[in-house]
Amino acid sequence: MGLKVLLVDDEYIVLKGLEIMLGEQKEVALELMTAMDAVDAMEKMDFWQPDVIIADINMPEVDGLTMLEEIYRGNPECKFIIVSGYEDQEYLKRALRLHVADYLTKPVDKACLIHRLKEIGEEKQTKQQHTLLKIRLLLFSGERFQPRELTDDEIRRLFPDTYFALCTAGVFSSEAEKLRYRIAAYFDNCYMFSQNNWSVFLINYSVRISEEELRSLLEETFSGMACGICLFNGENLGAGIRNITLPYQTALCDLVLSLLPVSQSMKESTAERITERTLQPAVKVLMFEYSISDYINTAYDPGRDTPFNFLLVFTEALAAYIMIAGIYLPPETILQLYRAQAETVHDKKTLSLFMEKTLNFWYDSFTPTEQEQYSSKIAMACGYIDLHSGQDIALEQVAAYISINPSYLSYIFKKETGSTFLQYLTNIRLQKACRLMADNPELSLDEVAARTGYHSASYFHKIFRGKFGISPRQWLQKERNCT
Template sequence: MYRILIVDDEPMIRKGLQKLVEQSELPIESLRTAENGAAALQRIQEERPDFLFTDIRMPKMDGLELCRQVAELDADIQIVVVSGYNDFEYAQKCLSYGVKEYLLKPVNIKGFQSILEKLVRHKSKVSSETFVAVTKLEQWANRMEQAVWMLQETELDRLLGEIRHELSDYKLKLNRVCDVLEEIHTLLQHRLNIRDIYLLQGELALASAASEEMAWEQFASAVRRRLEELKAKRKGRVKDPVEESKQYIEQHLAEEVSLEEVAEHIGLNPSYFSQLFKQSTQETFVQYRTRRRMEKAKKLLEQPQWRITDISGEVGYADHPHFTKTFKKYAGCLPSEYRQQMGIRS
C-alpha cells in the first residue's frame, strides 16, 4: 500500500494527476493533494508519503525549496518533478535534493505509468536491503509482554532502551523504524489479548512522526499505557476511570481541583490519566473542567436570585475578573450581557 502526495497550484493539474494515479491500479493507502510547497510540508508532517509529485513554480513555497526541505526531513521520500518545458533547467537543480524523475507537462498516461513503475521498483529494492527478522520482533514482543504482565516498570524501561539501542544498529530510515515499532506494538497487543486483557487503545499509527525521536516517544508511551491499564484492571476497578473522574470534577467545580488530584483519587498515574482522558473526551483535563464550569455558570445566571460575583466563586473562580474573561471567551458575551439576553436584570 502506497501513500502519494500531489503538489500543484493549478486545480486541473492536481485533478488530472489524481486521475492518473487512480487509473494505475496501484494499491493506494492514501492519495492527497496540496496547492503549494508550504501546504505540502504540512501534509508531510501529518503523514509521510512514499511518493511526492510536485510542480516547480508555485506561490508561498516553490518546488525547489520544497524538494530541499523534504530531502532534509526524510530522504526516503521519492520525489518526481512535474513541470513545463521552460522550467527544465530550473528543475535540474532539484537533482541534488534526491529527485528521482522529471515529468514534462502535459503528462500522458504511458509516461506517468512508467514513472510509477520505476518508483515502486526502487521502493521494493530499498525495503529489501534492510529488514529486521520476524523472529527478532517476536523476541522483543515476548520480553515486553512479560514485563507488562508482571507490572515490572523498571524492567520495561530498561527493555525499551535496549531495543532502541539494538534497532539503531540496523541504520533504518525513519519510515522503516516506524514500521518496525508498529509491528512490535501489534505483536504485544496480540499477546496481551490472548491473556484476556481489555485494552483501551487500538493500533499505533506513527505515519505522522516527524522524527525518529518522536516515533520512539509515541511507541514507548503506548507500551507504558498497556502496563498502566493492566495495573488499574488488577485493582478491581469496575467503574470506567474517565467517567469516575468526570463525576469527581462535577462534585468539585467550586474548587481548584488539579489533574494530579483527580488521578490520585481514581488510582492512576497522572501522565497516563491525562492521555486517557484526552483520548476518551477529545479534550484536555483543563478544557473539560473549564467547559463544565462555564455550563454551570450559565445555569446559575439564568436564576435571578444568584449574584454574578457569587456565581464566579460557585464555579471555582476566586478572581471575579478572571471568571468574567473566561465566560466571555466561552459564551461570546459577558455574564451581565448573558443575563440581559435572558431578560434578567443583574
C-alpha cells in the first residue's frame, strides 16, 4: 500500500502540475487525491484518510493553515506539508504549532518534496511494523501480553475499513505469504502472522459479505486447504483489535469443527457454547493451572448427550493446544484422534480419562524420561542457548527453533530447569566468561564481554559482580591464588 497523499490548491494548473509530477516519479509509491479548496479537502477526509496533506496556505474563504488546524484535531497522525508563494512569520509560527513536516515555497523543488515524502513513507512503514508486532504478541501470547499503548489512531491507520475477518490455517510462513497475496487481490487490506507451521490472516474490507460467501472465497483461494474463520466489524475498532484473542479462539474452534464428522447444528451449538466460555478453562488445564476434574465439571452439560459433551471438550482442548503451543496437527490426525476417542467416551468419568490421555499424549514431547535431565524440547532449547549464547538471542528465537509458543516455552523452561530463560542464558554466559578468563588471562575485559554476548565491558562487569559479588579481575586473581 502506497503513501496516501491529498493535494490541496485553489489554482487548477498548479494542482494538476503537482499531481502529474508526483504521479510520474518512481522513488516512492503514492496514492494521490486532489481537492480545489479547504471545504472540498475536509469533505474528502470523511471517507479517505490521507497520510500526508500538501496544501497551499493562501486559499479563499478558508486558508490552508485554518484547514490544517481543523484536520489536526481529528487526525493528529496526519503529516502536513505547506506550500506558499512567500514566507510569512505568523504563518510559520502557526505551522510550528501543528508540527508541520515541511514548509516549501513556490515553485516547489521536486527533489526536495519527493525526498521528504520518501522519509514520511519510511516512517509510516516503521510505525505499521511496530503496530503489527503488538498485534502479533496479542495473537500468540494471549492474555500474557496487554499492549495498553496500542492506540485507536494507530489501529485505524492500519485498518481503515469497517469489516474484519480472521482466518487461521496450518501453513508455514513461506507458503502463507503466497496465500496472503492471493487474498489481497480480493480485499482492501490483508496482514499475515506466522508461528511455526501455523498462520493467521487478518483481513480488513469495506463491503459487508456473508460468512458463507467469505468461506467459499477463502476455501477456493486456499485450494481446498482446511481453514477456520471469524467475522467481526469495526464499530468499536480499538476494543475489537485489542481483544483479538477472542475472534482468534473462535476461528481456531471453527477450523477444528470443520474437520469433524458431525452435523452442522451440532457444530453451531458447540461453537456458541465455546464462545460463551472462551478457551481459558482449557488453556489453564494445559498450563497446569486447573485440574482435569475441575475443567470437566465446568465443561460438562448434564442437559446434553455424551456426543455433544465430547465434541465440546475435544474442540476446546485441541484449539487451546494449537493456540498455546503454536503447532498445527494435520487434518487426518485430528479426524483419526476424534474417531478413535469418541468410542471410548460414555459419561463424565470416561470424558475425564479421555482428557488425561490426550494431555499425556501432548506432554510426551515435553516430559523428561528417567534417563534424561530434561524433555526433548527443553534439551533442544538448552542446546540452542549454549551454542548461541555469544550472540544476541531472545526467547522468541529459541521458541521458533524448537517449534513452540514463546509463552508456553517460558512456562515449561522454568518448570523443568528451575530458571527463567534470561537467568539460564546469563549463567551460561558467565560460565563461559570464567573459562575464557582462566584460559586466556591476557584478554581485556572488552574482549571477554564481546565473546560472551555482552555489548559493553561495563555491563558485563555489573552482571558479573551481581552474580559473584566480586569484579572479573578480582575473580581471576582469586583463581590464580588457588592454583
